[in-house]
Amino acid sequence: MLAELGVPEGQVVDKYRGGEGMLRRVFEDVKKYAFSGLVRLTLELNGDRAEGAIAFNSGEPVLALYEYRKAGPGRPERSYKGAKAVEFIWEDSLLQESIISLHSRVLISEMERKFPDAKVTRVELMPPSSLTNPRTVGETQKLAGKSDEVALKVQEWSREGYNVGNLIRLYTNDPSSAARSLPYFEANIQRLQGLEEILRFLDTVGYEREAESLMRKMRDPEKVLEVETELEELRRRIEGYEEEQAEAEIKQDIERKRVDEKIDSVYDLILQYHQQTTAPEQALKLCKNCGGTLDSKGHCVNCAPPDVRTAFGRTLNPRFTFEMFVSGPGNKFAEAATRAVAENPGKSFNPLFLYSRSGLGKTHLMQAIGNHISKERPQLKVISVPTEAFEAELIEAVGSNRLDDMRKAYRKVDVLLLDDVQFLAGKERIQEELFQTFNAIVDHGGQIVLTSDRQPKDIPSLSERLVTRFESGLIADMQAPDLETRLAILDRRIKTQKLNIPKDVAGYIAEVCKDNVRQLEGGLNRVVAFTSLMHSKISLELAQEILKYEVKVPKRASPKTDVLAGHSYLFEEEKPDMSHRVLVSKAKEGYKALAIVRGHPKSLLAKLSGTEARVLWLTDRESQTEKTVPPSLERLMLIIESFITENKQAIILLDDIQFLISNTAFEGVVRFLRTVVDEVSEKESIFVVSLNPESLKVQERSILEREMEVLRSKND
Numbered sequence: 069m070l071a072e073l074g075v076p077e078g079q080v081v082d083k084y085r086g087g088e089g090m091l092r093r094v095f096e097d098v099k100k101y102a103f104s105g106l107v108r109l110t111l112e113l114n115g116d117r118a119e120g121a122i123a124f125n126s127g128e129p130v131l132a133l134y135e136y137r138k139a140g141p142g143r144p145e146r147s148y149k150g151a152k153a154v155e156f157i158w159e160d161s162l163l164q165e166s167i168i169s170l171h172s173r174v175l176i177s178e179m180e181r182k183f184p185d186a187k188v189t190r191v192e193l194m195p196p197s198s199l200t201n202p203r204t205v206g207e208t209q210k211l212a213g214k215s216d217e218v219a220l221k222v223q224e225w226s227r228e229g230y231n232v233g234n235l236i237r238l239y240t241n242d243p244s245s246a247a248r249s250l251p252y253f254e255a256n257i258q259r260l261q262g263l264e265e266i267l268r269f270l271d272t273v274g275y276e277r278e279a280e281s282l283m284r285k286m287r288d289p290e291k292v293l294e295v296e297t298e299l300e301e302l303r304r305r306i307e308g309y310e311e312e313q314a315e316a317e318i319k320q321d322i323e324r325k326r327v328d329e330k331i332d333s334v335y336d337l338i339l340q341y342h343q344q345t346t347a348p349e350q351a352l353k354l355c356k357n358c359g360g361t362l363d364s365k366g367h368c369v370n371c372a373p374p375d376v377r378t379a380f381g382r383t384l385n386p387r388f389t390f391e392m393f394v395s396g397p398g399n400k401f402a403e404a405a406t407r408a409v410a411e412n413p414g415k416s417f418n419p420l421f422l423y424s425r426s427g428l429g430k431t432h433l434m435q436a437i438g439n440h441i442s443k444e445r446p447q448l449k450v451i452s453v454p455t456e457a458f459e460a461e462l463i464e465a466v467g468s469n470r471l472d473d474m475r476k477a478y479r480k481v482d483v484l485l486l487d488d489v490q491f492l493a494g495k496e497r498i499q500e501e502l503f504q505t506f507n508a509i510v511d512h513g514g515q516i517v518l519t520s521d522r523q524p525k526d527i528p529s530l531s532e533r534l535v536t537r538f539e540s541g542l543i544a545d546m547q548a549p550d551l552e553t554r555l556a557i558l559d560r561r562i563k564t565q566k567l568n569i570p571k572d573v574a575g576y577i578a579e580v581c582k583d584n585v586r587q588l589e590g591g592l593n594r595v596v597a598f599t600s601l602m603h604s605k606i607s608l609e610l611a612q613e614i615l616k617y618e619v620k621v622p623k624r625a626s627p628k629t630d631v632l633a634g635h636s637y638l639f640e641e642e643k644p645d646m647s648h649r650v651l652v653s654k655a656k657e658g659y660k661a662l663a664i665v666r667g668h669p670k671s672l673l674a675k676l677s678g679t680e681a682r683v684l685w686l687t688d689r690e691s692q693t694e695k696t697v698p699p700s701l702e703r704l705m706l707i708i709e710s711f712i713t714e715n716k717q718a719i720i721l722l723d724d725i726q727f728l729i730s731n732t733a734f735e736g737v738v739r740f741l742r743t744v745v746d747e748v749s750e751k752e753s754i755f756v757v758s759l760n761p762e763s764l765k766v767q768e769r770s771i772l773e774r775e776m777e778v779l780r781s782k783n784d
Contacts, residue, residue, distance in 0.1 A: 069135035069145060070108075070119045074182055078105055078171035086111075086166030091158060094168055095193065102127040102763050104730050106171040111160045115139025118277070120157035122188070125176050126730050126763065129193045131186040132157065136277040146277055149186035158195050159281060177688030210240055218247050221254075230257060231288040256289035263292075263299055270306055278302055380461055380477045381451035384442065388435035394560050396553025399429060402544040406433045406517075410440040413448065413483050413515035417542035419506075422519045424546035427584030430519040433546075434485050437517055441483055451478065452485040459491075459498050479508035483515045489538070490520045494529040506537055516541075554578040554588055561589060567596060573611045580615055591615055633717065636745040636755035638776040640769075644723035644758035646779070648672060651721045651756065655679035659754070660715035664704065666724030669694050682711070686727060699731040701740045708744055712753050720744070723758035725772075734768055741775055 071077065084090055086109070094107055104127075109120040120134040134153035137145045148156060160166050180187075211219045218239055225232050235253055239246035264286050272279040282302060285295050390410070395403045402424075408416040422430045438450045453461075465474040478484065484505070492499055509516055524530065524538035549557065555578045562569050573595065581591035598614050599606045631637055631650055639647040644665070652675045655661040661681035665672060669683040676683065684697045684707070697703060704722075712718055722728075729737050741757065748755040757776065761769055 078174040091161035111166040381453040398547030419516035419541040427586030448482040455491040647758040726763040
């Protein structure tokens, strides 16, 4: 089945029979020996057929595919890609009827071009949390001879096929605790039985593999919430509401955003605690709903006042105002643009698109627009909503037949504030709805403000017509605050919260917490929380101890590694961090820099901003946005020789040398390196090669070490 998709067979180098733990062992060997090729799985069971493949490059997963055909005439095949394919491969690998094989001599770059939506990372290669072997009877033998209520109930559930291993282990160690947990398991099993009935009534033709996987998870009473979520997603897909998976990068951003929101809520609680402990004589009024502090009008800063609650969107945060925003060189332009929009909505810069890294104040400025308009022009309708919430509202509106109500609310709004639009990636239905909403608002003179962590053209899988509309107004970026701005932010926060922080402590926090405003305020809150809990006086020494882990970042960012002109260096490091820092350091000194990198060039280019540097992506694939070079030794030699000839002072970086070795031959790479080393030794140039020492055999690494000066990364 995979062959019909164009997956090459390659050469079989090893075979294994499936079983519990076998796939994990195969993956460990693949990583250990930096294997390049395919791990394939085949399974035939009761007439059903399944084939899966995970492609690896130098031991790292690249993409995953899975095909499934249900027994019976006229049954369609189902194809799965990416993380879902990995999940099904894991499940099938537990069965002894499955065969796992290793295939070499496969052109991975060709597969990457053919299946760009099947990418996976090592994180997605992890086994599913709900993975349990359906052939495992369980540990019910430990209950042999037991006749109490708990033992009898557990044995009954086990016979019915439920996974009660944890309950059995709890019973073995502490029977009373197991008895107290019995109602929890019983309630969950009843819920699972209800969900199973819902699944059986769904028309799962074409979705048999997903339904079978879900049915299997319904055997675990501790996975009720996970089952409910997946069942709802399957139901929506069957009923025609299927949405494409967003790019892996966007998924990680969503998780990071959720973590950041949780951290922010913890910070608020910390400051509330500090205020109560430092000013006990002031009886603080707390919200009955969430426990937050009430303002002078009796309104909670977290909950919406009754008179401003809306059916759609989210309540504006009253703390996000222009008065509370601290401007600096990195955000002056964005602040000026948002103030102009707030004064003349629909007339100045429409749409306004704010972008920056997380934690630099995009949401603050966007909501400041809404707060200003709501105060100065209360007759205007303002809706503020994160993209994730907009998506959730759309799904709920479709399911409850309220789509017309939602469209009326959004399309007739005077000001729409949409946060984190990068989460639109790959979601065609949401993009279509937003496109129509965008046009309706602009057509009647309304204002749109958008925020993102990247420019519109860099949002993956964003429709071209949305990119065009997002770029039709003004795009303003925001940079990390400088030291003076960070000090001003801390000073504003200290005065607002009435904190007693010595100047040297504030200066130290501003010095070490330099990445973004969230990190800066988090550093302040950690110091306040620790000293409050320990009833200690805030001092510089104590702040240094509390924030010592923050200090590591700037220490590592400014290596004291000294590299000299006319020399060649082999950096032995797990990741090319130290070699990249040396390249950036020399480029800022005035060296012309050439970097040939295996990873995506975007992050390195950002670090080299403002320098004369050239970055080439070492890859077989073509890119519309980045300059690429294939792993050809002759081509690389020509590029490096020309660069050295054209520039008097040059530094050349080649990272992930093992990628070149895996695509050519070790002997050829050694000859190539010797030629470059000889060329550099006669010029005022520097040659830097990054190598993961674990990726090569000891003898091969020893040969490279004799050709260049060796520098090893040091763990702090």
